Amino acid sequence: MRFWLVLQQLALLILIITTDALNNETDHVSLLAMKSKILDPFGGGVLSSWNESSHFCNWEGVVCGKRHKRVTLIDLRSLGLSGTLSPHVGNLTFLRRLFLSNNTFHGEIPNEIGGLYRLRALLLQRNSFQGRIPASLSRCSNLMNISFGFNNLVGTIPEEFSSLSMLKRIVVQYNNLTGGIPKSLCNITSLEVFSAPYNLLGGTIPNNLGQLKNLVFLGLAGNQISGMIPSSLYNLSNLNALSLSFNDLHGILPPYFGNMFPHLEILQLDFNNFTGQLPNSIGNLTKAIMLTFSANEFSGKLTVDFSKLVNLVNLTFEDNKLGSGDFDEMHFLESLTNCSSLEILSAISNQFGGVLPDFVGNLSSNIHVFVLAANQLQGRIPPSIGNLVNLSYLTLEDNRFTGPIPSTIGKVQKLQRIYLGRNQLSGTIPDSIGNLSLVNELYFNNNNLEGTIPSSFGNCQRLISLNLEQNNLSGTIPKELFQVSTISIFLDLSHNHLSGPLPSEIGELKSLVALDISNNNLSGEIPGSVSSCTSLESLFLQGNMLQGSIPKSMEFMRGLQILDLSSNNLSGQIPTFLEKLSLINLNLSFNDFNGELPLHGAFANSSSVSVYGNDKLCGGIPSLQLPRCPVKKLNRNFFFSSKRIYTIVGASILGILIIISSLVFYLRKRKRESTNTLDLLPKESFVQVSYGELLNATDGFSSSNLIGAGGFGFVYRGVLDQIGDVAIKVLNLVNPGATRSFIAECKVLKNIRHRNLVKIVTCCSSIDFQGNEFKALVYKLVMNGNLEKWLHPSQDTSRPEFNLLQRLRVAIDVASALDYLHYQCEPTVIHCDLKPSNILLDQQMVAHVGDFGLARLFHPEMGISHHRSSMGVMGTVGYAAPEYGLGSEMSMKGDVYSYGVLLLEMLTGKRPTDLMFVDGFNIRNFTSQALTGNAIEFVMDPVILKSDIVIGQRDNCLIAMVKIGLACTEELPQNRMNMTDVVRELQQIKKAIFK
Structure with a gap:
């Protein structure tokens, strides 16, 4: 009897060992099947250890249980992996945690994953998974954490999730989920986090959501949810975060709103259609860190006492209708002085009136964004604003502020953007502005500022944009301003009373795109150094008293598109190089220019050029209606004098002989030089194109056919009979590197062919009709620009x-x-x-x-x-x-x-x-x-x-x-x-x- 008992125990042991071996082999095969579907784009990663040289429990990213040696954890997060998730994952029946987040997996989440009945955490966020969320997950009764955010999932949130009684987290943000919020979710009483922002969810917020007493995070922002906030939601007293932004919610916030969420840290209601007054009970959200009410229809006087919100960091209620016009309505700012952690305060685009009180300087020393633009504030900007030493962004524009810009502004040395435009400020610009060494955008436009432009602007060596237009500034423009070489977006000094010459230092603004100094009292000539502003696209100098001619150096301003020199005292002939610039708007009206008007470029289009008020101009296209230029008359007596006739004829014959002999010698010499140059090129034959053909193809290298310019020459568009549309790069042989570039490009492109390389038609090296050396590269035209x-x-x-x-x-x-x-x-x-x-x-x-x-x-x-x-x-x-x-x-x-x-x-x-x-x-x-x-x-x-x-x-x-x-x-x-x-x-x- 005892023998049979021992034998029975031995058989049971063998069965257990055999079963474990079979189960282990199942895990082994399943892992290899998973590996076969995964791509490691950089190779040699974690999956290189998934091989037969070691037991799978020792593979990287794999953890097994100590007793049965079965896989309990797979962690492949943030490894740059791609591919799909194999259905064999469903055979890893001891798996408790599957972490694949932050890779590029795609394809559907396999239904077989529902077989992982021990699974507790499934983290697949930040991949490219597609298809629907498998309802089979409802069979994973131990699931506590589902995280599918930042994928491409579609369909609805499965109703079957209601059976997951241990589920604490559902995170599905940034997908394409549709339908509504399932009412069945309200049965998951263990749920602590429901985060589904930035999907396509519609409908209303279910009223029975208030049954989720353990809910601490509710995120529904960026959906299409409508209706009102259900009253049951106010039962969720454990909420830490309530995010409903970017929906279509409406209604008013009840007076008791702030009393219902004692633990609330984040409240986001912006970009909805809420109306009514902000309830005073908001001041009882004592744990609040972020409160955003922007882009709604809130109105009325703001009377909330924020003094108990000592942890508040971000408060925004911009783009509403808050404000009553009462003189003291900015008094709420005093309560904010107790919020020592405040960093962002934005109330732009409301109806706040009254004055900005002095205690604004007692706001948090941590505040770095202070935005009150587009309101109806009046009075002076308090000097105490200089106490906000960590401020980086200040905008008070579009109000009714009066008085001077406080000199204390220079104490706010971390300011990067300051906007005070469109107010009624007066006085001078304080010299302390030069202390703002980090400022990159400064707007004082449309005020009543007077005095001179401080030379201390030269210390603002990170300035990108400066706007001082529409003030009463006078005196000369300090050269130090033009030495701030970082100014690149625009510099606007227009509509002031500035006088004196335009400083030659203007040429140091090499990165500047737009310059406007119009409607001042500037005198003297336009400095030739302006041509060094190689990035300039718009130049406005109209309405001054500038004299002299247009500088010849401006022909190098190839990027210039708008040039307005009207209403000055400029004179001389209008230079023909303006034809070659890419001008779409040229205004030369009301000056004293004379002579014949050019015909090409901007001058060929009456909608692009204006020359009114220049009585000495003639010619031009007919639509400009200028008088015809007079034909020069010759002295008849001179030609009818016989002695003079003999003299002229003799001199002409001698001159022609000299010219012919010189030309023959010159052409032979050039031919030898040209031959020497061409000897350096590949011997294979190009399509033969003459200089005359290129001249005809481009309408005489007309500026209207100019499509580009570079260091070695100009590029023209043309049409050759035997080829069609071409681009012709004419080398500027004055540049010592042009010939070397020509040879290099011909050598390289001659014998290479690829669909992604430009196709060269020919290298043309010859003599033009004036006997000058001519070199050009001809390409097939690529039509869509660079x-x-x-x-x-x-x-x-x-x-x-x-x-x-x-x-x-x-x-x-x-x-x-x-x-x-x-x-x-x-x-x-x-x-x-x-x-x-x-x-x-x-x-x-x-x-x-x-x-x-x-x-x-x-x-x-x-x-x-x-x-x-x-x-x-x-x-x-x-x-x-x-x-x-x-x-x-x-x-x-x-x-x-x-x-x-x-x-x-x-x-x-x-x-x-x-x-x-x-x-x-x-x-x-x-x-x-x-x-x-x-x-x-x-x-x-x-x-x-x-x-x-x-x-x-x-x-x-x-x-x-x-x-x-x-x-x-x-x-x-x-x-x-x-x-x-x-x-x-x-x-x-x-x-x-x-x-």
Whole structure:
């Protein structure tokens, strides 16, 4: 009997061991099945340990139970993984926690996941999962935490979740969920967090939501929820956060509102349709950190006592109808002086009246945003405002303030933006303004300020925009102001009483886009140094007393689009170089110009040019209705004198003989030189195009056909009979590098063909009709402009938005071109000057890399053509690799660096030379912030954030592209990617995101 008992126990033990072995093998097979569906784009990651060399319990990211050696945890968070989630995950029946967040997984969440009946936490947020939330999860009766935020999920929140009696957290924000908030959720009495903001949820807030007594976080912002806040919601006394922003809610807040939430820290009601008065009980939200009431219809006098809200950091009620016009209605600010943590106070666009009291200076020393613009405030700006020493953003514009700007403003040395425009301020601009060394935007426009412009503005060395228009300022413009070279957006001194000459230091504003000094009393000549303002697009000098002629140096202001010199005392002939500028508006009216008016460029369109009030002008296009220019009459007696006739004829014959002999000698010499130049070019035949054909194709190189200008010449559009539309780059041979550039580009482009490279038609080297040397490159015309104009369009340029998919395609095109140049050409080609202006887009938005004027050929046995000593630092500032500045030779890795900068510029919309990039902070540092926290919307170009693809998928695409850009811009060349890998990675991103 005892024997049989021992035998029975032994059999049971064998059965347990066998069962455990089988179950362990199930986990092993399931993990390998999961691995087979996962892609690691960077290789060599965590999943490399998932192999047969060790037990699966020792694999990275896997944790097993000590007793049964079954998988209890899979943690693959933030590893850059992609692929899909295998249905085999449902066989890991001991799994308690599955963490896959912050990767780029896609596809549907498998229904088999409902078999994980021990599962407690499922974290899949920040991926690209699609499809519906599986209702099968309701079988996971131990589930406590579901987090699916930042994906592409659709459909409704499953009603079946009501059976999950242990569930504490449902987090599904930033998806595409529809339907309403399920009433069945109210049965989950254990629920503490329900976060579903930024979906497409509609309907009303269920009344029985008030049954969730344990709820501490309710987030429904950014949906389509309507109706009123149900009264049952006021039973949720444990709430820490109530976020209802960006919905269609309406109604009034009951008087007892603030008494019902003793633990509330965050209240967000902005961007709804709430009405009525803000209840005084708001002052009883003693734990409040953030209160936002903006963009509603709240009205009446604000009488809330905020003094008990000692933790308050952010208070905003902008864009309402608050205010009664009472003289003391800003008294509520006194109660805010007790809020020592306050950082942001914004009440812009309301109806507040009365005066700004002195105790405003007693507000929190931490406050950095103070916004009261667009109200009806009056009286003086209190000097005590100088006590707010940490203030960075101050706007009091569009009120009725009077009196002077307090000199104490100079104590607020962290100010970056200050707006006091459109008030009734008087007195002088205080010299202490020069203490604001960090200020970048300063608006004092449309006031009654008088006196001179302080020279202390010269200390504001981070100033970007300055607006002093419509005041009573007088005296001369201090040269120190023009020495603030950071001023780049605009400088507006118009409609004052400024006098004296325009300082020559104006030329130091090389980054300035718009300058307006119109309607003053300026005298003297326009300084020639104005041509150094190479970024200037708009120049307004009208309504002054300027004299002399238009400086010849202005012909180099190729970016100028608007020029207004009207109502001055300018004289002389109107220079013909104005025809070549890209002017869309030219006003020369009411001056003293004389002579014949040019006919081309802006002068060819009467809607673009104005010359009224210049009585000595003649000619021009008929629609300008100027008198015809007189024909010069010759002295008949001179020609009818016989002696003079003989003299003229003899001299003419002698002169013609001299000219002919000289011309023959000159042409032979030029022919030899031209032959020598062409001998340096590849021997294969080009399409033969003569100088005369190019002259005819461009209508005599007319300014109306001018489409671009660069360091080595001008680019014209033309039409050749045998080819069609072409772009013709005419070299400026005065530039000593032009011939070298011509030869380099002809050599490179002659024997290479790729869909993403510009196609050269011919290299033309000949003599023009005046016997001058002529060199030109002829390309097939690419119709859609360059990438620079698409990334940074001017304000008056109307073109479709440059979306994320288009940018990704351009990134692939450019990478493909470089990959071809680096690895498929013999010899290898190094571009050396990759930047947006050298990338052209055709009508299908296909990118073509061009401008090979600095390119180098690399022969393995000979090295690189033209060593560093002959050329100096190659490329363009901001795009050139850092090692080039240290004297290193050109390399493929240098092109990779330029490409990386270009890719980051395409994602952020910021040039690498942006003024924000100073003191070691560059576009690489800036863009890398997208990989941490929730900074994508802060870093990326707002245009691509409007993409039609869902947010989670969009963000995954952006993050993956950022990683490539960062990998290309590594400091050490050997750490950078190669272009073959870049092409492959980008194509994988496109395939995964844009199927």
